[in-house]
Every structure is written in structure tokens, then in C-alpha cells.
Amino acid sequence: MNGSRSFQLFQSDAVEWLRSLPSESVDLLLTDPPYESLEKHRAVGTTTRLKVSAASSNAWFQIFPNARFAELFGEVFRVLKQNSHFYLFCDPETAFIAKPIAESCGFRFWKPLVWDKCTIGMGYHYRARYEFVLFFEKGKRRLVDLGVADILQAPRIRGGYPAEKPVSVNETLIRQSSDENALVVDPFMGSGSAGVAALKLGRRFAGNDVAEESLALARSRLLAEGGVEGRLLAVQEQLLAKCGGAGA
Ligand SMILES: C[S@@+](CC[C@H](N)C(=O)[O-])C[C@H]1O[C@@H](n2cnc3c(N)ncnc32)[C@H](O)[C@@H]1O
DSSP: OOOTTEEEEEESOHHHHHHTSOTTOEEEEEEOOOBTHHHHHHHTTOOSTTSOOTTTOOOOOOOBOGGGHHHHHHHHHHHEEEEEEEEEEEOHHHHHHHHHHHHHTTOEEEEEEEEEOSSOOSOSSSOOOEEEEEEEEESOOOOSOTTOOSEEEOOOOOSSSTTOOOHHHHHHHHHHHOOTTOEEEETTOTTTHHHHHHHHTTOEEEEEESOHHHHHHHHHHHHHTTOEEOOSOHHHHHHHHHHTOOBO
């Protein structure tokens, strides 16, 4: 394993990629899949997030269906080490669906944290100002600072990657739930915000996304953060090579 501030990126389906990781090899997993519920907002025209992003020039990405949660959370549980945390960014509607499925995969659900975006956004039925981050545990792990509130304030990101999350919110979660040099993983990394936060805090990062635009953007952000692209997951690479895939 390389030292801290190292990262490795992959381009694959999230579940397929997780399947290629060894069991109990990951210290912390936080992620932000593109939820099915977004389709509802698109249908009634209450979101601009589905338009082409000026910053990334990519169209809105494909959604990850709720029907795949069981296989996703099953793999997340398997790859996480014993006594670790899992954070899932999601909207309130998806929280009701995701929570029981993650619990049935073995996780203990603690609570939804709130990302307060500080200003209102789109919507007709009370305009959206927050998102949830569901906080799950495998085994038992103490948070680093028991004085941190469950509302994390950070302004929404305008004109960035679609649904980009603030680095500062990711930093709080990573600081709370991992040690220096830990391996932090995001299988739906988008612009790589979780990776940027991980490197800032001296952790290692392995990220994955299906979209080429994501890989290019995340790589440039991680390199700008002083990250060193290396081979964190040599065992996993060998497995991928056998299946015909490769690190991007
Ligand atoms: C909501 S965005 C993540 C944004 C990220 N948190 C950030 O701050 O930039 C979701 C990402 O999931 C990717 N995605 C969609 N379906 C996927 C799949 N089956 N496997 C892996 N990635 C997928 C999309 O390309 C998109 O980049």
C-alpha cells in the first residue's frame, strides 16, 4: 500500500467494481448515487440539475434504480472492514427506501444527518434547502468528535458537476470516521469531492464512476490537491484484469 494522499480511479458499474474488491479491505465508504427519485422531479420540472452543466459540459447521468440497492449495500457491507462507517447522501424520499434495505444487509442505522445548503432551491411543495446523509455502522466504531452537530452547513455548489457535494461536508464525515492513511472509497464519485476531502485529510482514496467526464474531472481535482496516482488496490486490479476490465 502506498502512503497517504495517494489515489486510484476506476471506470465501471459501481456494484461490479465493488464486487472486485477484497472483503474487509475498505476503512470508510461514503457515496452519492444518482437516485430514481430524480426522475420524479424531472417529470414535474422542479429541478434544473437535469440540464447540461456549464462547468462540466456533460449531460445528466443515468440514474441508479432503487431495485439495485440490495446488491449495492450487500457489496458495501462486504468490502468494509469490521467496525467502520458508511455514509449515503440521499434525498428524503430515497431515505425511506434505502434505510431498511441497508439494515437487512447488516448495517446498523444511526440517524440521518442533514446537509443544510443555506439557501432554498427548486420545488413547488416547500422549496428544497437540505439533503440527508444516512449514517450507518458495521460493527462498532466511535466517532472522533462527539461534539459535532447533526446539521452540516455548507452552501450549495452552483454551476459545478451535476449534484456536486461540498468538500467541507465530506471532510467532516471523513474526519469523524477514519484515521490518517485510511482507505476511503466512493463508487459513484462524480467530480471526486469525497476524494479531494480524503486527500486533504491525509487519507488514501479509491474512486469509481461509469462516466468518462467524472474520471477526467476527478483526476484533475485530485492531482491539483497534491494527490499521487498510484496502485492502492493491486489485488483488485488483478481481479479486474481477469474479468476484462482495468483501472482507468
Ligand atoms: C450524484 S453524482 C455524484 C456527485 C459527487 N458526489 C460529487 O460531489 O461530484 C452520481 C454519479 O454516479 C455516476 N453513476 C451513475 N450510474 C452509475 C453506476 N451504475 N455505477 C457507477 N457510477 C454511476 C454518475 O456518472 C455520476 O457521476
